[in-house]
Amino acid sequence: MGKITNEELLSKIGAQFNDKVTTIGEPFGLLTLETTREHIIDVLTYLKNDPTLQFIYLTDITAIHYPEQEKAIGIIYHLHSLVHNTRIRLKVFLTDGDVHIPTATVLWNGANWMERETYDFFGVIFDGHPDLRRILNVDDMTAHPMRKEFPLEDPNRVDKKDYFFGR
Amino acid sequence: MQNHPVFTDNDPQSELSTLNLGPTHPATHGVFQNVLQLDGERIVSGVSTIGYIHRAFEKIAEHRPFYQITPLTDRLNYCSSPINNMGWHMTVEKLLGIETPKRVDYLRVIVMELARIADHIVCNGVLGVDTGAFTGFLYMMEYREAIYEIYEEVCGSRLTTNIGRIGGFERNFNTIAFSKLRKFLKDFPVTLKEFESLFNRNRIFIDRTRDVAAVTAEEALSYSWSGPLLRAAGVDYDVRAMEPYSSYDDFEFEVPVGTNGDVYNRFLVRNEEMWQSLRLIEQALVKLEKEPSDIFHADVPDFYLPPKEDVYNNMEALIYHFKIVMGEVPTPTTEVYHAVEGANGELGFYLVNDGGRSPYRLHFRRPSFINYQMYAPMSRGMLLSDAIINMSSLNVIAGELDA
Numbered sequence: 001m002g003k004i005t006n007e008e009l010l011s012k013i014g015a016q017f018n019d020k021v022t023t024i025g026e027p028f029g030l031l032t033l034e035t036t037r038e039h040i041i042d043v044l045t046y047l048k049n050d051p052t053l054q055f056i057y058l059t060d061i062t063a064i065h066y067p068e069q070e071k072a073i074g075i076i077y078h079l080h081s082l083v084h085n086t087r088i089r090l091k092v093f094l095t096d097g098d099v100h101i102p103t104a105t106v107l108w109n110g111a112n113w114m115e116r117e118t119y120d121f122f123g124v125i126f127d128g129h130p131d132l133r134r135i136l137n138v139d140d141m142t143a144h145p146m147r148k149e150f151p152l153e154d155p156n157r158v159d160k161k162d163y164f165f166g167r
Numbered sequence: 168m169q170n171h172p173v174f175t176d177n178d179p180q181s182e183l184s185t186l187n188l189g190p191t192h193p194a195t196h197g198v199f200q201n202v203l204q205l206d207g208e209r210i211v212s213g214v215s216t217i218g219y220i221h222r223a224f225e226k227i228a229e230h231r232p233f234y235q236i237t238p239l240t241d242r243l244n245y246c247s248s249p250i251n252n253m254g255w256h257m258t259v260e261k262l263l264g265i266e267t268p269k270r271v272d273y274l275r276v277i278v279m280e281l282a283r284i285a286d287h288i289v290c291n292g293v294l295g296v297d298t299g300a301f302t303g304f305l306y307m308m309e310y311r312e313a314i315y316e317i318y319e320e321v322c323g324s325r326l327t328t329n330i331g332r333i334g335g336f337e338r339n340f341n342t343i344a345f346s347k348l349r350k351f352l353k354d355f356p357v358t359l360k361e362f363e364s365l366f367n368r369n370r371i372f373i374d375r376t377r378d379v380a381a382v383t384a385e386e387a388l389s390y391s392w393s394g395p396l397l398r399a400a401g402v403d404y405d406v407r408a409m410e411p412y413s414s415y416d417d418f419e420f421e422v423p424v425g426t427n428g429d430v431y432n433r434f435l436v437r438n439e440e441m442w443q444s445l446r447l448i449e450q451a452l453v454k455l456e457k458e459p460s461d462i463f464h465a466d467v468p469d470f471y472l473p474p475k476e477d478v479y480n481n482m483e484a485l486i487y488h489f490k491i492v493m494g495e496v497p498t499p500t501t502e503v504y505h506a507v508e509g510a511n512g513e514l515g516f517y518l519v520n521d522g523g524r525s526p527y528r529l530h531f532r533r534p535s536f537i538n539y540q541m542y543a544p545m546s547r548g549m550l551l552s553d554a555i556i557n558m559s560s561l562n563v564i565a566g567e568l569d570a
Binding site for chain 1: 217218221223225226227229230261386388389390391392402404409410501502503504506513515517519527528530532536537540541544569570
């Protein structure tokens with residue numbers, strides 16, 4: 001079966017969810033949508049179970065941190081419809097300090113570690129996750145190191161300041 | 168640590184024994200820990216702990232220009248570094264809108280397929296070792312060496328290759344590389360055939376592997392498995408065929424598919440993939456004859472470093488060199504996801520760019536990380552010795568697991 005075009009995908013999702021899902025863009029042909037945490041599981045369930053779409057494959061869950069934005073933490077889902085060979089990207093933005101989002105482990109077992117990794121590095125709390133622990137970092141670490149405020153190196157070092165490199 | 172066992176029951180008849188499998192156990196081929204609860208030899212439950220070689224690549228990548236991220240990708244799946252390197256180059260090329268010449272694509276196919284063979288040699292060879300057959304491993308390992316020698320001719324290094332550049336290769340393939348490649352293509356099929364005849368119909372091997380750790384297609388998809396593991400479970404998902412990159416659509420190849428996803432199926436799928444890789448390399452060599460032999464990179468002076476002698480003698484080259492090294496070339500503000508078929512499955516690069524000299528955010532979709540999470544759940548009820556060969560057939564590479 002052929003690829004689903006982005007217009008077709010948009011009209012289907014639009015008919016189902018109206019203004020609960022907004023379009024961010026289509027960078028490199030990959031339709032990118034935004035929704036809220038109240039609706040993310042509904043949207044994911046619809047995409048997975050709708051017989052004409054069948055986004056049954058969860059490619060990835062990750063997050064991104066924009067400290068300047070009011071909604072600073074973005075959670076990014078990549079889904080793949082293997083039948084139609086179509087990908088879609090979903091984003092949910094959350095306010096820092098209230099980074100709760102329902103877990104996708106109810107839909108995919110594979111979401112388990114992806115969400116643990118996201119929790120580990122960004123502090124996103126996936127409500128309902130069966131085992132939300134750190135996964136790559138040590139258990140007694142307090143910071144969430146992929147946030148932008150976490151320094152890569154010891155900030156007291158003086159030999160690697162940007163101005164030495166003309167930046 | 169959270170995984171230390173708590174003993175609540177002191178009755179020796181019913182008490183389970185706890186076994187720390189790893190972090191450094193010879194049978195795990197890498198640094199993974201599994202705390203297993205055993206009832207005799209049968210696994211009752213297990214907890215996987217990973218992260219022993221976490222090196223914060225995603226964080227480091229946010230502080231490095233694009234071309235300096237390639238050496239980080241080497242160290243993901245270090246058994247097939249060139250695929251990671253190429254995947255990263257292609258991600259950046261997609262971001263920057265660089266079209267690579269056909270010859271570059273074909274050379275890349277050669278290098279990537281060699282890497283796939285090298286990876287499968289290790290995986291299937293070690294699977295033999297874990298089932299008690301050392302011979303096959305030794306026969307095959309010789310050819311991994313041959314592949315590493317080809318890498319050496321192409322890029323100068325063997326394991327962590329840092330092969331190629333954004334836009335192509337840093338230098339052209341020399342004649343020694345091609346003659347080594349031809350020798351490899353002549354010799355390796357003989358050994359691979361021999362290897363298959365050692366294992367494929369071997370009663371002991373089949374008894375050890377058939378129906379061990381069988382996985383249904385639904386389970387595999389639910390756990391987002393990819394690569395040979397998913398194909399062994401009967402799903403014909405191969406990124407090379409579904410979303411051809413690097414001109415894979417110019418080639419004829421088949422995607423081998425298994426039936427029940429057990430260890431034996433995975434072994435057969437990997438073996439067949441090696442044959443297909445050989446086919447791809449042979450086709451690429453034929454296609455290369457029609458391409459101009461002096462082209463090995465795209466004409467993108469904004470991103471491809473000029474040759475050093477030009478930098479010293481030519482003003483324009485010096486300017487480009489300076490601009491590239493200082494990161495003064497504007498890049499588009501957008502996001503891109505690019506996936507390649509790594510030796511273990513879909514290796515994805517999710518790159519968010521803000522127009523600066525380094526990525527705003529880079530995320531690696533690492534197939535080993537995602538494949539491995541089923542290990543503890545699927546080990547329940549399994550014999551310990553089966554769990555060991557299950558692990559080696561998952562081909563979890565610690566570098567790719569932890570990033």
